[in-house]
Amino acid sequence: MTEQGEGARTLEEQQEMEDKVISPEKAEEAKLKARFPNIGAKPGGSDFLRKRLQKGQKYFDSGDYNMAQAKMKNKPLPSAPAEKTEITGDHIPTPQDLPQRKTSIVASKLAV
Amino acid sequence: MAGPGGDMQWCFSQVKGAIDDDVAEADIISTVEFNHTGELLATGDKGGRVVIFQQEIDNKNVPQFRSEYNVYSTFQSHEPEFDYLKSLEIEEKINKIRWLPQKNAAQFLLSTNDKTIKLWKISERDKRPEGYNLKEEDGRYRDPNTITALRVPVLIPMDLMVEASPRRVFANAHTYHINSISVNSDNETYLSADDLRVNLWNLEITDRSFNIVDIKPANMEELTEVITAAEFHPHQCNTFVYSSSKGTIRLCDMRVSALCDKHSKLFEEPENPSNRSFFSEIISSISDVKFSHNGRYMMTRDYLSVKIWDLNMESRPVETYQVHEYLRSKLCSLYENDCIFDKFECCWNGNDSVVMTGSYNNFFRMFDRGHRRDATLEASRENSKPLQVLKPRKVCTGGKRKKDEISVDSLDFNKKILHTAWHPQDNIIAVATTNNLYIFQDKVN
Numbered sequence: 001m002t003e004q005g006e007g008a009r010t011l012e013e014q015q016e017m018e019d020k021v022i023s024p025e026k027a028e029e030a031k032l033k034a035r036f037p038n039i040g041a042k043p044g045g046s047d048f049l050r051k052r053l054q055k056g057q058k059y060f061d062s063g064d065y066n067m068a069q070a071k072m073k074n075k076p077l078p079s080a081p082a083e084k085t086e087i088t089g090d091h092i093p094t095p096q097d098l099p100q101r102k103t104s105i106v107a108s109k110l111a112v
Numbered sequence: 113m114a115g116p117g118g119d120m121q122w123c124f125s126q127v128k129g130a131i132d133d134d135v136a137e138a139d140i141i142s143t144v145e146f147n148h149t150g151e152l153l154a155t156g157d158k159g160g161r162v163v164i165f166q167q168e169i170d171n172k173n174v175p176q177f178r179s180e181y182n183v184y185s186t187f188q189s190h191e192p193e194f195d196y197l198k199s200l201e202i203e204e205k206i207n208k209i210r211w212l213p214q215k216n217a218a219q220f221l222l223s224t225n226d227k228t229i230k231l232w233k234i235s236e237r238d239k240r241p242e243g244y245n246l247k248e249e250d251g252r253y254r255d256p257n258t259i260t261a262l263r264v265p266v267l268i269p270m271d272l273m274v275e276a277s278p279r280r281v282f283a284n285a286h287t288y289h290i291n292s293i294s295v296n297s298d299n300e301t302y303l304s305a306d307d308l309r310v311n312l313w314n315l316e317i318t319d320r321s322f323n324i325v326d327i328k329p330a331n332m333e334e335l336t337e338v339i340t341a342a343e344f345h346p347h348q349c350n351t352f353v354y355s356s357s358k359g360t361i362r363l364c365d366m367r368v369s370a371l372c373d374k375h376s377k378l379f380e381e382p383e384n385p386s387n388r389s390f391f392s393e394i395i396s397s398i399s400d401v402k403f404s405h406n407g408r409y410m411m412t413r414d415y416l417s418v419k420i421w422d423l424n425m426e427s428r429p430v431e432t433y434q435v436h437e438y439l440r441s442k443l444c445s446l447y448e449n450d451c452i453f454d455k456f457e458c459c460w461n462g463n464d465s466v467v468m469t470g471s472y473n474n475f476f477r478m479f480d481r482g483h484r485r486d487a488t489l490e491a492s493r494e495n496s497k498p499l500q501v502l503k504p505r506k507v508c509t510g511g512k513r514k515k516d517e518i519s520v521d522s523l524d525f526n527k528k529i530l531h532t533a534w535h536p537q538d539n540i541i542a543v544a545t546t547n548n549l550y551i552f553q554d555k556v557n
Contacts, residue, residue: 023387023389024440024441024443025387025389025392025440025443026389028389028391028440028442028443028444029389029390029391029443029444032390032443032444032447032448033390035444035448048394049307049336049337049338049357050332050335052307053288053289053307053308053335053338055289062196106138107161107186108139108155108157108159108161108163108186109129109130109139109547110128110129110139110141110155110157110163110183110186110549111163112128112130112183
């Protein structure tokens with residue numbers, strides 16, 4: 001923390017300056033709350049951690065996928081009305097739809 | 113450290129990697145580690161590849177220029193996977209590499225991604241057999257009827273070939289993302305830690321792992337902290353530590369009980385509650401913990417500082433070094449661009465007298481514990497002439513910016529040095545920028 005030079009200042013100004021000097025963190029917090037008023041009361045906390053634990057989650061339902069595969073093979077689907085399955089069928093992500101995760105067959109550029 | 117009067121100065125030695133600014137995601141370096149002798153230097157990247165460099169043993173012994181590190185072996189350690197059952201993408205990024213101490217001619221290392229640890233054997237082949245009786249040199253089988261005499265095959269020298277092969281795959285033991293692996297001093301076991309659990313493995317056994325720490329609450333709503341790093345003590349095979357996102361370190365003794373949920377020691381620096389802000393917990397999260405080589409101290413890295421703890425004193429660190437305190441007044445924007453969650457690592461030099469860690473703008477910092485001196489150096493292509501001495505850098509925090517200083521607002525937060533490593537015996541350091549590996553050595557006068 002840098003020390004401010006003493007000069008002729010009012011007590012309030014000095015206090016405010018001291019607050020900012022003593023705690024730039026609090027000043028930053030105020031800035032954040034101004035930009036995101038809905039930010040949770042609990043600092044850090046469970047939201048971050050749960051987001052961290054869920055890293056990498058994509059959505060894929062193997063049941064729906066298999067139903068769609070079955071439909072594509074023209075098997076008769078008992079009881080389920082055709083439209084419903086069709087609608088579901090159109091929206092089912094398949095492994096092909098997932099972002100391509102190709103292996104790095106290219107050699108690392110460090111190994112040149 | 114750099115400075116007048118015969119202090120240690122650092123020189124550029126080598127840089128590895130592409131020069132172009134367009135960095136492919138796969139080329140982002142994610143871990144750097146010297147082996148126990150410092151002869152080998154391994155890097156892992158986001159693309160799941162490992163590159164190992166070897167220091168050539170130079171008999172000519174040019175005193176002011178140590179041998180260079182050249183590529184020894186490279187292989188694809190991990191591949192991307194998709195866990196269909198949990199809808200989880202499993203990145204191939206190598207989170208950590210740890211070398212095993214050498215026991216025979218081959219070298220072994222453990223490499224891990226988020227879910228799976230692999231033991232790799234790196235072996236050299238410099239001879240091949242010649243003179244088989246039943247096979248020609250090109251591999252075709254000889255007609256036995258044409259063989260009239262027997263000969264003894266001989267081994268003849270060949271060009272060195274370095275082969276890497278996966279010897280063990282330790283899978284399916286982690287529900288959450290592995291952040292650390294650490295080989296025990298007993299050379300039989302190692303630990304792996306994820307966000308909520310620490311597991312103990314035997315290097316020979318892949319189908320079984322013992323859970324030794326479990327901090328998962330019964331109700332996930334009550335989750336308040338996660339494990340961020342873990343390491344075995346360098347000499348005491350029963351002792352390990354793990355750090356948390358709340359800034360605490362727990363030391364555990366495996367002799368006390370099978371499940372080490374109750375710590376033997378809890379290291380925590382008391383905080384002044386009036387100083388608490390929204391950011392306090394986030395910046396107190398420990399991103400790395402490393403024991404000193406002598407086993408008496410440990411070092412922790414949180415967002416703004418490096419702390420040295422005496423294992424005999426839990427109440428507060430014995431030394432605290434500010435890495436980039438000027439960022440405290442930038443926390444709001446660092447939170448918005450996610451930089452506040454960057455995980456910096458730290459390392460000790462061979463005799464535990466100096467510690468090093470990275471920062472932004474491709475700066476890295478060294479703290480000389482004995483002489484109470486610190487230095488800020490930069491890894492950049494502009495300072496990459498052979499043996500060029502690195503000039504110390506300075507960040508201007510306010511007021512008039514002196515010549516050669518850089519102001520806080522001009523720092524490039526995309527150029528972060530998260531991974532650094534120090535040769536175990538010599539003053540050679542490896543510093544990883546986003547996609548380049550720099551090797552620096554101290555200037556020998």
